Amino acid sequence: xxxxxxxxxxxxxxxxxxxxxxxxxxxxxxxxxxxxxxxxxxxxxxxxxxxxxxxxxxxxxxxxxxxxxxxxxxxxxxxxxxxxxxxxxxxxxxxxxxxxxxxxxxxxxxxxxxxxxxxxxxxxxxxxxxxxxxxxxxxxxxxxxxxxxxxxxxxxxxxxxxxxxxxxxxxxxxxxxxxxxxxxxxxxxxxxxxxxxxxxxxxxxxxxxxxxxxxxxxxxxxxxxxxxxxxxxxxxxxxxxxxxxxxxxxxxxxxxxxxxxxxxxxxxxxxxxxxxxxxxx
Amino acid sequence: xxxxxxxxxxxxxxxxxxxxxxxxxxxxxxxxxxxxxxxxxxxxxxxxxxxxxxxxxxxxxxxxxxxxxxxxxxxxxxxxxxxxxxxxxxxxxxxxxxxxxxxxxxxxxxxxxxxxxxxxxxxxxxxxxxxxxxxxxxxxxxxxxxxxxxxxxxxxxxxxxxxxxxxxxxxxxxxxxxxxxxxxxxxxxxxxxxxxxxxxxxxxxxxxxxxxxxxxxxxxxxxxxxxxxxxxxxxxxxxxxxxxxxxxxxxxxxxxxxxxxxxxxxxxxxxxxxxxxxxxxxxxxxxxxxxxxxxxxxxxxxxxxxxxxxxxxxxxxxxxxxxxxxxxxxxxxxxxxxxxxxxxxxxxxxxxxxxxx
Numbered sequence: 082x083x084x085x086x087x088x089x090x091x092x093x094x095x096x097x098x099x100x101x102x103x104x105x106x107x108x109x110x111x112x113x114x115x116x117x118x119x120x121x122x123x124x125x126x127x128x129x130x131x132x133x134x135x136x137x138x139x140x141x142x143x144x145x146x147x148x149x150x151x152x153x154x155x156x157x158x159x160x161x162x163x164x165x166x167x168x169x170x171x172x173x174x175x176x177x178x179x180x181x182x183x184x185x186x187x188x189x190x191x192x193x194x195x196x197x198x199x200x201x202x203x204x205x206x207x208x209x210x211x212x213x214x215x216x217x218x219x220x221x222x223x224x225x226x227x228x229x230x231x232x233x234x235x236x237x238x239x240x241x242x243x244x245x246x247x248x249x250x251x252x253x254x255x256x257x258x259x260x261x262x263x264x265x266x267x268x269x270x271x272x273x274x275x276x277x278x279x280x281x282x283x284x285x286x287x288x289x290x291x292x293x294x295x296x297x298x299x300x301x302x303x304x305x306x307x308x309x310x311x312x313x314x315x316x317x318x319x320x321x322x323x324x325x326x327x328x329x330x331x332x333x334x335x336x337x338x339x340x341x342x343x344x345x346x347x348x349x350x351x352x353x354x355x356x357x358x359x360x361x362x
Numbered sequence: 363x364x365x366x367x368x369x370x371x372x373x374x375x376x377x378x379x380x381x382x383x384x385x386x387x388x389x390x391x392x393x394x395x396x397x398x399x400x401x402x403x404x405x406x407x408x409x410x411x412x413x414x415x416x417x418x419x420x421x422x423x424x425x426x427x428x429x430x431x432x433x434x435x436x437x438x439x440x441x442x443x444x445x446x447x448x449x450x451x452x453x454x455x456x457x458x459x460x461x462x463x464x465x466x467x468x469x470x471x472x473x474x475x476x477x478x479x480x481x482x483x484x485x486x487x488x489x490x491x492x493x494x495x496x497x498x499x500x501x502x503x504x505x506x507x508x509x510x511x512x513x514x515x516x517x518x519x520x521x522x523x524x525x526x527x528x529x530x531x532x533x534x535x536x537x538x539x540x541x542x543x544x545x546x547x548x549x550x551x552x553x554x555x556x557x558x559x560x561x562x563x564x565x566x567x568x569x570x571x572x573x574x575x576x577x578x579x580x581x582x583x584x585x586x587x588x589x590x591x592x593x594x595x596x597x598x599x600x601x602x603x604x605x606x607x608x609x610x611x612x613x614x615x616x617x618x619x620x621x622x623x624x625x626x627x628x629x630x631x632x633x634x635x636x637x638x639x640x641x642x643x644x645x646x647x648x649x650x651x652x653x654x655x656x657x658x659x660x661x662x663x664x665x666x667x668x669x670x671x672x673x674x675x676x677x678x679x680x681x682x683x684x685x686x687x688x689x690x691x692x693x694x695x696x697x698x699x700x701x702x703x704x705x706x707x708x709x710x711x712x713x714x715x716x717x718x719x
Contacts, residue, residue: 157612158612182615188609191610196659197375197605205602205606211599214596216599217374226372
């Protein structure tokens, strides 16, 4: 169980993660040599990645770079080769329920069960706490109430999820993940279905919750400016490998993006990070 | 993680007591009606009293004659109980299949159950006629053949579905079921065509009936019904979680494949048992669960127990109609379930728009 990995705790790519290397405190997410195959095709080809406790790291990269696949593997949803540790424990050694209490994933396009009410949907997040053959305890119901209140969703509690707008739904998906009570949040394209106003609203919410609840966030994103504004660090993937990582300003450069996205961009210095503007070639 | 506080007030979806009560009442109503009416009509109050007299220690005056009591407890009771059990199994299995495959059209006849049972029965009837009376009383009669055929078909579907590789999806299994069904149906047609003299008997079984029911059939299906009921009902919360898909269910700490296999095996076992004693009775497995979904909400925590209760009541009442409406000749019960079930379902579908599946 206890392997000596403290030497690599503050390894490459963890510039902003001062906590990671400090003594017994292991990073919330620790990934070494992650390889994932889907239908025999190598999608993720040896990724090293760390997310310190309380840190927000966003993975970017062109379509097909392996962002979502890597995230699913880290969440324990796909078989993989290599090392993935969550809170210091190898993910494959965590029993399913324990894993669900440690890490919560919001997938890119969560399934919206027909006719299910928002309250019941968020309550699904308490599944790892409900014993087999058992039912939800008062504490589970209270946890759902608390999350609904925190996300300003109380008035939707009795509404059907499939009648909500995109922005409202995204908040409900987030609420389910929070109800899981996990310290690590994996968000796969949390804003891809939203207009810019709602994008900002959802990301501000995630950032607020991260501070309030001491959450660790690992996200994937397409919008580079937004990615840079909210993340402590950015990891740029290309063809299944990490090609750059570090604070947004060091990764979101015109050269990096030109090389890996094959696009001409102008990067302007902004208040919260670099602003990436595509320019017609 | 959080201290229980004053709750906002939304209750989790689940079985409302009022619906449970309605289900139990429906079963009771079907039981008394099924015992009271038939070729000889008896006063329902007296029948109810006789029913209570079956409980040890109870001694009520029912006002029924010895002969009437015999009709109630020896002729009608096993048949009504059998109807309740078969209906419960078909409806429960239907609800489970719909949840497992996330497919509103899934029903017990999927996965080749019906075709396998049909072939088994056809072969026994056909070869019995060839072999003469000598085999007529062998233990592997019609119910056994149906049961064996149904289970073999499910196993075949299973293996064929597994051929797709490790990650067999619900769709793969359904496709395998379609292939197995077609194959077995073709085999059945061939056997029937070779033994034209037995067509009538085969058809009478295929259309479903509870006619020859006795306590023997009840005892035959009871253990399977108990196992199926216990397993399927124990998975009601898992079925709710499965509605978000396998990957998210895995993320929530479940083992979706394991739950799915457990449910398929249990539901197929219950279906095979029901088919073996009653023949192929359609519609119950689709109509009852959907009606429950529309009336009592989309949670399997209410759909499963209510399908169990109302499915039983529905089939027992359908059987009552089957043996009384047609005069001297009994109407096949499959005809009754479809004839009344389909219009009723359309009414429910059109009047309740709030919870459409």
